[in-house]
Amino acid sequence: MSGFDTIIEGVLLGGVYALFALGLSLIFGIMRLVNLAHGDLILFAAYLVLSATIALGLPLAVASLLVVITMFVLGFVLQRLVLERVLGDDILPPLLVTFGLSVVIQNGLLLGYGADSRRLQAGAFESSSVVLAPGLSVGLAPLTALVTAVAAVALLQLIFYRTSLGRAFRATADNPAIAQLMGVNERNVYAIAVGLSLAVSVIAAVVLGIRASFDPSIGPARLLYAFEAVIIGGLGSLWGTLAGGIVLGLAQAIGGRINPEWQILAGHLAFLVVLMVRPRGLFPARRT
Amino acid sequence: MSVESIHIPAAREQRPADAPVWQVRVGTRLSRFAAVAGIALIVALAALPAIASRNLIQDLIFVFTMLTLAQLWNVLAGWGGLVSVGQQAFVGLGAYALFAGIVMAGLDPVAAISLAGLFAALVAAVLGPLLFRLEGPYFAIGSWVAAEALRLICAQFKSLGGGTGMSISPGELSQMVGLKMVQALLGLRPAAARDVLVYWLALLLAVLVTLGIYAFMRSHHGLALAASRDNAAAARSVGVRTARTRYVLWIAVAFATGMVGAVVYLQKARISPDAAFSVTDWTAYVIFIVVIGGVRTIEGPMVGVLLLWGLVTYLAQFGSLYLVVLGTLAILIMLFMPTGVWGAAARRWQLQLFPTQRWLGRSESSPTPL
Numbered sequence: 051m052s053g054f055d056t057i058i059e060g061v062l063l064g065g066v067y068a069l070f071a072l073g074l075s076l077i078f079g080i081m082r083l084v085n086l087a088h089g090d091l092i093l094f095a096a097y098l099v100l101s102a103t104i105a106l107g108l109p110l111a112v113a114s115l116l117v118v119i120t121m122f123v124l125g126f127v128l129q130r131l132v133l134e135r136v137l138g139d140d141i142l143p144p145l146l147v148t149f150g151l152s153v154v155i156q157n158g159l160l161l162g163y164g165a166d167s168r169r170l171q172a173g174a175f176e177s178s179s180v181v182l183a184p185g186l187s188v189g190l191a192p193l194t195a196l197v198t199a200v201a202a203v204a205l206l207q208l209i210f211y212r213t214s215l216g217r218a219f220r221a222t223a224d225n226p227a228i229a230q231l232m233g234v235n236e237r238n239v240y241a242i243a244v245g246l247s248l249a250v251s252v253i254a255a256v257v258l259g260i261r262a263s264f265d266p267s268i269g270p271a272r273l274l275y276a277f278e279a280v281i282i283g284g285l286g287s288l289w290g291t292l293a294g295g296i297v298l299g300l301a302q303a304i305g306g307r308i309n310p311e312w313q314i315l316a317g318h319l320a321f322l323v324v325l326m327v328r329p330r331g332l333f334p335a336r337r338t
Numbered sequence: 339m340s341v342e343s344i345h346i347p348a349a350r351e352q353r354p355a356d357a358p359v360w361q362v363r364v365g366t367r368l369s370r371f372a373a374v375a376g377i378a379l380i381v382a383l384a385a386l387p388a389i390a391s392r393n394l395i396q397d398l399i400f401v402f403t404m405l406t407l408a409q410l411w412n413v414l415a416g417w418g419g420l421v422s423v424g425q426q427a428f429v430g431l432g433a434y435a436l437f438a439g440i441v442m443a444g445l446d447p448v449a450a451i452s453l454a455g456l457f458a459a460l461v462a463a464v465l466g467p468l469l470f471r472l473e474g475p476y477f478a479i480g481s482w483v484a485a486e487a488l489r490l491i492c493a494q495f496k497s498l499g500g501g502t503g504m505s506i507s508p509g510e511l512s513q514m515v516g517l518k519m520v521q522a523l524l525g526l527r528p529a530a531a532r533d534v535l536v537y538w539l540a541l542l543l544a545v546l547v548t549l550g551i552y553a554f555m556r557s558h559h560g561l562a563l564a565a566s567r568d569n570a571a572a573a574r575s576v577g578v579r580t581a582r583t584r585y586v587l588w589i590a591v592a593f594a595t596g597m598v599g600a601v602v603y604l605q606k607a608r609i610s611p612d613a614a615f616s617v618t619d620w621t622a623y624v625i626f627i628v629v630i631g632g633v634r635t636i637e638g639p640m641v642g643v644l645l646l647w648g649l650v651t652y653l654a655q656f657g658s659l660y661l662v663v664l665g666t667l668a669i670l671i672m673l674f675m676p677t678g679v680w681g682a683a684a685r686r687w688q689l690q691l692f693p694t695q696r697w698l699g700r701s702e703s704s705p706t707p708l
Contacts, residue, residue: 078475082475083475084475084476084478084479086423086478086479132669132673135673136672136673141419141421141474141475142415142416142419142421142633143672143676144475145421145423145475145478146421146625146629146668146672147669147672147673149423149622149625150625150626150629150665150666150668150669150672151665151669152665153618153622153661153662153664153665154661154662154665154666154669156661157658157659157661157662157665158658158662160658161658161659161662270482270617271486273479273482274479274482274483274486277476277479277480277483278483281472281476281480311490311493311494311501314486314490315487315490315491318483318484318486318487318490319487321483322468322483322484322487325468325469325471325472325480326468329471
């Protein structure tokens with residue numbers, strides 16, 4: 051059963067990676083912005099939830115909701131005050147600003163919270179498991195992570211294809227100038243997109259914090275996993291990103307089973323192999 | 339082909355006797371003065387170990403190596419449009435190649451440095467075609483992934499210390515080429531003499547890389563590179579081989595970056611995967627130097643590295659706070675002074691120490707900006 055275990059472990063891990071990737075994929079899709087601070091913003095959200103549960107004594111669910119709202123506002127403001135000024139034809143300024151932001155957040159967290167590993171407390175939920183079949187039980191927390199990832203993708207798809215906001219997103223992504231002519235406020239659309247990206251990242255942060263301990267230094271690695279999931283899955287497809295996350299999770303689980311030191315490396319190598327064999331990803335969007 | 343002065347001849351038979359001759363120029367009066375001052379500065383710096391303290395020598399090794407890395411990143415990302423966040427890969431590879439050369443093959447350290455550059459260039463040649471499949475901003479994260487993968491691979495080599503790293507004993511470095519000579523010349527103990535030798539190597543690299551980039555940017559290859567970045571399709575339509583230009587640049591930058599990595603770790607004499615492939619030490623600082631000093635100028639990284647050196651002296655003791663300040667400064671400069679400190683000063687006072695822009699001027703008059 052060991053092989054089967056590894057596959058389940060990989061798929062569940064993939065759910066977490068897909069959650070990391072959704073926010074990154076969202077703003078790249080709409081505004082062609084690659085946010086190098088994405089991983090550190092996830093960590094920032096995790097620390098905010100931690101503070102809300104410990105300092106304010108709130109239950110995890112309430113704290114998470116509060117942080118979702120906070121991060122949405124933060125994203126909106128970040129776009130309006132900072133990112134908006136550097137978006138343009140030159141790819142260098144937005145990359146450098148988000149990279150600077152990444153360094154500032156990571157070291158700011160180090161100053162504020164120290165380098166110790168922390169964890170979000172979710173009570174009995176953390177350790178309980180469900181029996182899927184005789185002799186096969188799965189941890190409730192990892193399973194919830196995967197279900198959450200599927201739900202998040204479904205919800206984002208719904209927003210994208212069934213609401214007027216989604217229509218504004220797609221129109222702006224296709225052609226910002228013409229979208230503006232049709233009465234779409236480009237600045238607001240971009241700001242909402244960044245806000246939504248950070249709000250989705252809070253879900254990723256909570257799942258990360260319940261599953262494993264975290265410290266300020268692990269942000270960049272989350273960015274890399276998120277990025278790998280997006281590229282493996284194929285640009286421009288949210289379901290593809292979910293699949294990419296699962297492929298990455300599987301690669302890591304299989305690599306880790308062979309030799310614990312190879313877990314992360316196996317994920318990176320899987321990414322490079324996909325880049326070599328299918329540079330457009332496994333499930334690219336049909337339209338280009 | 340040099341563009342110091344390209345003569346654009348008007349058709350002879352049509353030109354009246356008193357018509358002006360137009361010339362494309364790059365040099366300015368100030369830049370010719372700067373060249374003389376630069377040579378004097380290099381000679382002074384080369385002679386400095388005769389009087390300087392060991393601390394100052396070590397500080398200047400830091401300045402020279404960071405300057406070289408900044409110049410290399412500037413040409414790659416600023417002029418070339420290849421915004422890599424993974425240059426630590428080549429610092430790390432160069433460092434590991436140096437250690438492998440010394441420990442496993444018993445090579446002389448100075449000989450191992452150029453070998454380290456070749457090794458980094460070889461890996462870059464293999465990785466390039468893969469990473470170039472990622473467009474623009476995705477190339478940035480892709481290069482970071484590649485650097486992480488290489489860090490994890492280097493950690494697998496148990497004979498080079500695995501994940502925890504290793505040191506080279508002073509004994510193994512005592513036979514280094516030139517070390518005895520420096521000891522005798524300056525009357526130093528082996529450890530201090532090694533610093534001086536590394537100092538000269540770092541200075542040599544900084545000068546060669548800076549002059550190399552300067553010459554490159556003034557040649558038609560540099561023009562081709564800038565054109566590839568600004569508009570690849572238009573550049574191709576006038577015959578620029580954009581892909582090849584970028585690929586060659588990527589490999590050349592990796593070669594020099596690998597040598598810098600080897601020089602840095604020859605001085606440290608201790609290596610670990612986390613330190614040698616550190617994104618903070620070898621990419622974040624380098625990016626901040628270029629951004630603060632001024633991207634797409636030769637002078638920018640020089641100004642940036644001096645500012646960084648000043649900040650290190652006052653703020654380094656605060657650790658994380660130092661990086662928060664640097665990062666915030668870099669963001670503010672990107673937002674409000676996108677050409678950096680040097681760029682702003684150059685525009686204000688019309689300064690061009692290492693001019694790379696081309697001016698069109700009459701042959702008899704002094705060059706004026708277009």
